[in-house]
Amino acid sequence: MSIVKRLWLKLNPSLKMVRFLQTNFLVVIILNSGNLFNYLFQLIVARSLPTADFGIFNALNSFNMIVQAPLGVIPFIITRYTVRLSALEPVKMLIWKFSQGLLLIGIALLIIGSLTLSWLKAYLHITSNLPILITIITAVVSLFVPILSATLQGLHRVIALSWVGSGSTMIRVILALILVTWLGWGINGALLTGLITIIVTLGIYLWLLRDVLKQPLAPLPPGIFREMARYAVPVAIFTIFNSYANNIDLVLVQHYLPEDSGYYATATILGKIAFFVPSVLVIVLFPEAAKNQEEGEENPRFLWLTLWATALLGGGVALLFNLFPEMIISLLFGKQYIESAPLLQIISIAMALLALSNVIFTYNLAHFRYGFLWFLAGGVGLLYSLIHFFHDTPLIIAQILLLSTSLIFIGTLGWHVVSCRVK
Numbered sequence: 001m002s003i004v005k006r007l008w009l010k011l012n013p014s015l016k017m018v019r020f021l022q023t024n025f026l027v028v029i030i031l032n033s034g035n036l037f038n039y040l041f042q043l044i045v046a047r048s049l050p051t052a053d054f055g056i057f058n059a060l061n062s063f064n065m066i067v068q069a070p071l072g073v074i075p076f077i078i079t080r081y082t083v084r085l086s087a088l089e090p091v092k093m094l095i096w097k098f099s100q101g102l103l104l105i106g107i108a109l110l111i112i113g114s115l116t117l118s119w120l121k122a123y124l125h126i127t128s129n130l131p132i133l134i135t136i137i138t139a140v141v142s143l144f145v146p147i148l149s150a151t152l153q154g155l156h157r158v159i160a161l162s163w164v165g166s167g168s169t170m171i172r173v174i175l176a177l178i179l180v181t182w183l184g185w186g187i188n189g190a191l192l193t194g195l196i197t198i199i200v201t202l203g204i205y206l207w208l209l210r211d212v213l214k215q216p217l218a219p220l221p222p223g224i225f226r227e228m229a230r231y232a233v234p235v236a237i238f239t240i241f242n243s244y245a246n247n248i249d250l251v252l253v254q255h256y257l258p259e260d261s262g263y264y265a266t267a268t269i270l271g272k273i274a275f276f277v278p279s280v281l282v283i284v285l286f287p288e289a290a291k292n293q294e295e296g297e298e299n300p301r302f303l304w305l306t307l308w309a310t311a312l313l314g315g316g317v318a319l320l321f322n323l324f325p326e327m328i329i330s331l332l333f334g335k336q337y338i339e340s341a342p343l344l345q346i347i348s349i350a351m352a353l354l355a356l357s358n359v360i361f362t363y364n365l366a367h368f369r370y371g372f373l374w375f376l377a378g379g380v381g382l383l384y385s386l387i388h389f390f391h392d393t394p395l396i397i398a399q400i401l402l403l404s405t406s407l408i409f410i411g412t413l414g415w416h417v418v419s420c421r422v423k
Contacts, residue, residue, distance in 0.1 A: 037169035038276075039332075042269050044176045045190045046333050055261025057187050058269065059124055059254035060135045061194075062247035068139055071105070072239025073232050074098060075150035076365060081228065082154025088211065089218030091151060095209075096217060098147050106140040113139075124251075125258045134191040142198045148205035151212065164204050172197045234370040238361060241373070241380045245354060245408070246275070248384060249401050256391040264394045266333050267340040270321065271347030275355045278313035281306050282362040300420070303363045310359050314352035321348040346398040350405040357409045360416050371419060375411030379404045 046054050078094060085091050113120075113136035120132050152161040172193045179189035206213065250268050254261040321328060325341035333340075357376070364372055383404035390396050 037166070037173050039269070039273070041169065041173045041176050041193070043332055044173065045180055046266065046337070048176075048180045048184075049186060049190070051262030051336060052258070053187050053262075055254060055258070055263075055265045056124065056126055056131070057190050058265040059251055059261060060126075060131060060187075060191065062250040063120075063124070064135050064139050065243055065247045066251065067109075068142070069240040069243035070236055071102075071143060071146070072243060073236040074102075075146040075153070076235045076239070077228050077232055078147060078150035079154040080231065080366070081224065082151055085220075087218070089215045090220050091155070092212050092215045093217050093220055095147055095151060095212070097220075099144065102143045102147070106143050109140050109143075110136065124254055131187050131191055134188060134195060138191065138195045138198065141195060141202075144202060145198060145205070148202065148209060151209060152205070155212075157208070160208055164201060164208070167204075168197050168201045171200055231368070234373060235365060237373050238365065238370075238376065241376045242358070242361065244380045245376070245383065245405065246272075248380070249387065249397055252384075252387050252391065253394060253397055256387075257394060257397075260394045263337060263340045264343060264397070266329065266337045267343035267347050267394075267398070270328065270332070270340075270344050271351050273351075274314045274317040274321070274348045275351035275358075277317055278310035278355045279358055281309055282359060303359065306359050306363075307356060310355050311352075314355040318348040318352040321345060343394055343398045346395075346402050350398075350402040353402075353405045353409040357405070357412050360412050364416065369419070371415050372412045375408055375415060379408035379411070382407065 045057060049057065078098065081094060082091055085094065113132075117129055117132055121127070121129065126132065149161055149164075152158070175193040175196055176190065179185050179192055183189060185192070250261075250265060253264045257264070322345045325344045326338055329337050329340050329344065361372055361376070364370070383400060386400045386404075387397055390400065
């Protein structure tokens with residue numbers, strides 16, 4: 001073997017790590033710039049709506065996320081198999097096949113949503129049909145977003161994907177100023193900002209994938225759908241329970257304590273910064289880990305580096321919220337939400353722990369390992385059960401959330417360490 005080749009093989013892992021770090025840095029900067037606008041949007045809505053209406057708005061958004069949770073499997077499948085296919089012609093076929101299936105699912109969602117309208121109004125204590133109808137239509141249109149975004153991710157176009165994610169939040173802020181603040185359309189205006197933003201985002205994604213969409217349709221490898229189906233089952237379980245861990249508490253607060261839902265929503269929106277700020281890192285981790293798996297490699301350095309960065313970012317946010325909760329809430333949302341301070345302290349820690357767990361989830365999904373699902377499902381089951389029996393105050397619900405996410409993280413981390421040693 002020549003000296004040049006030996007030197008290249010020695011440097012190649014280091015070059016991969018440098019590229020991984022550079023991409024992570026850019027994604028964190030770009031997407032979290034967008035997250036600033038996302039929270040600016042929430043501030044505009046919070047200051048424009050009564051406290052109770054703000055709670056309803058966020059409960060509807062959380063309900064939307066829960067309904068779509070089973071379809072959260074789609075981004076993982078498309079990203080995972082786009083990495084494998086690599087050629088643009090079969091990638092276009094993959095987009096086409098999934099789009100056809102989602103069109104049928106969207107029609108079914110519209111029918112089911114229309115039939116359950118009265119029940120949803122009663123369960124969430126909402127007096128008008130229109131907010132629920134807007135939420136249902138938004139859910140249907142947004143079904144097609146993950147197909148295109150996951151294709152970009154699988155093609156390693158994560159920087160372009162990040163810019164679109166950041167830009168879409170800016171569009172939503174502008175729409176909020178027009179529809180909610182200026183025109184005064186209330187909850188309906190706030191919900192319409194999401195629908196319009198999704199339509200614009202779909203158009204941008206299609207433009208970014210124009211080179212793929214220009215290709216002729218090519219047949220997919222034989223047996224790929226059977227393999228996808230086997231992969232889809234554990235991933236669907238993951239996306240459902242992960243969505244519940246992130247959203248079920250807000251929906252249950254709206255159901256059991258509607259008069260306090262605005263305060264809990266405020267604490268949740270801020271507390272989730274500890275989850276969302278570091279969670280953008282998994283956008284880079286998943287395709288990288290999937291590529292390693294396809295090449296028959298295992299590079300745990302990517303996992304541990306992402307975990308440390310997540311702990312630093314998420315833990316730093318949680319620490320800030322625990323030191324200055326009242327000042328932050330008063331500054332951002334106004335003194336009328338100051339009662340959210342003790343909730344924010346607890347929820348921010350819970351979200352930081354969930355962000356750490358999410359890194360381990362993502363890495364193992366890329367390597368076809370699913371043992372962590374027992375701890376995720378058990379933690380979510382505990383969360384729902386305890387809130388069902390103990391929901392006297394929002395503080396109790398926040399404490400239950402912290403207990404559940406702590407058990408999920410400890411169990412998942414312990415499982416990963418033990419399974420790696422056994423391997």
